[in-house]
Amino acid sequence: QQQVKQSPQSLIVQKGGISIINCAYENTAFDYFPWYQQFPGKGPALLIAIRPDVSEKKEGRFTISFNKSAKQFSLHIMDSQPGDSATYFCAPSSSNFGNEKLTFGTGTRLTIIP
Amino acid sequence: EPEVTQTPSHQVTQMGQEVILRCVPISNHLYFYWYRQILGQKVEFLVSFYNNEISEKSEIFDDQFSVERPDGSNFTLKIRSTKLEDSAMYFCASRRSPVTDTQYFGPGTRLTVL
Numbered sequence: 594q595q596q597v598k599q600s601p602q603s604l605i606v607q608k609g610g611i612s613i614i615n616c617a618y619e620n621t622a623f624d625y626f627p628w629y630q631q632f633p634g635k636g637p638a639l640l641i642a643i644r645p646d647v648s649e650k651k652e653g654r655f656t657i658s659f660n661k662s663a664k665q666f667s668l669h670i671m672d673s674q675p676g677d678s679a680t681y682f683c684a685p686s687s688s689n690f691g692n693e694k695l696t697f698g699t700g701t702r703l704t705i706i707p
Numbered sequence: 708e709p710e711v712t713q714t715p716s717h718q719v720t721q722m723g724q725e726v727i728l729r730c731v732p733i734s735n736h737l738y739f740y741w742y743r744q745i746l747g748q749k750v751e752f753l754v755s756f757y758n759n760e761i762s763e764k765s766e767i768f769d770d771q772f773s774v775e776r777p778d779g780s781n782f783t784l785k786i787r788s789t790k791l792e793d794s795a796m797y798f799c800a801s802r803r804s805p806v807t808d809t810q811y812f813g814p815g816t817r818l819t820v821l
Binding site: 625627629634635636637638639642682684693694695696697698699700 | 711738740742748749750751752755763798800802808809810811812813814815
């Protein structure tokens, strides 16, 4: 019940286009839904996150859409830029006495081409 | 901006040897984590640590693994007798408090077991 499926595995988007990455989960105890961004040679860094009391959250060019009934959430990157080229991970977690271990998806390698 | 640091960046060891991976979490953080990422695979949770004790560990974190916070700043992961399959990138992460969600990751230590 801990499985987290992420799609697509890789994505190539033209500069200025919209990048969309999806995450499906099974564990209904998850109550925190972050997206992490990872550049080569670096650790994952939080990009944007949502709690299930809202269905959408926008921060600049990045938007999370959350569908509780479908147990899915997605990352939308508007006006994609070459600097967005990185690997993206969804990593939901559940509040568990404050522990909140992250359960990572398999990752999406995003490449933005000019 | 405060950051999590990890040393060494790359560790090469012979099978059966002990290794200690070191992390300095962000100074006012209370929750500490180790994750690992085998090349080309997803990031996996190993262990969480709070109030000087393990709060949760995964199936991967068997008796060969141990964690310690030997002083007020360092957080270490010890692998007692390394196996070939322990070769991976190991990430340390820290989180400030129960009411903050963000886990901040270090740059990782690449462990190569020969």
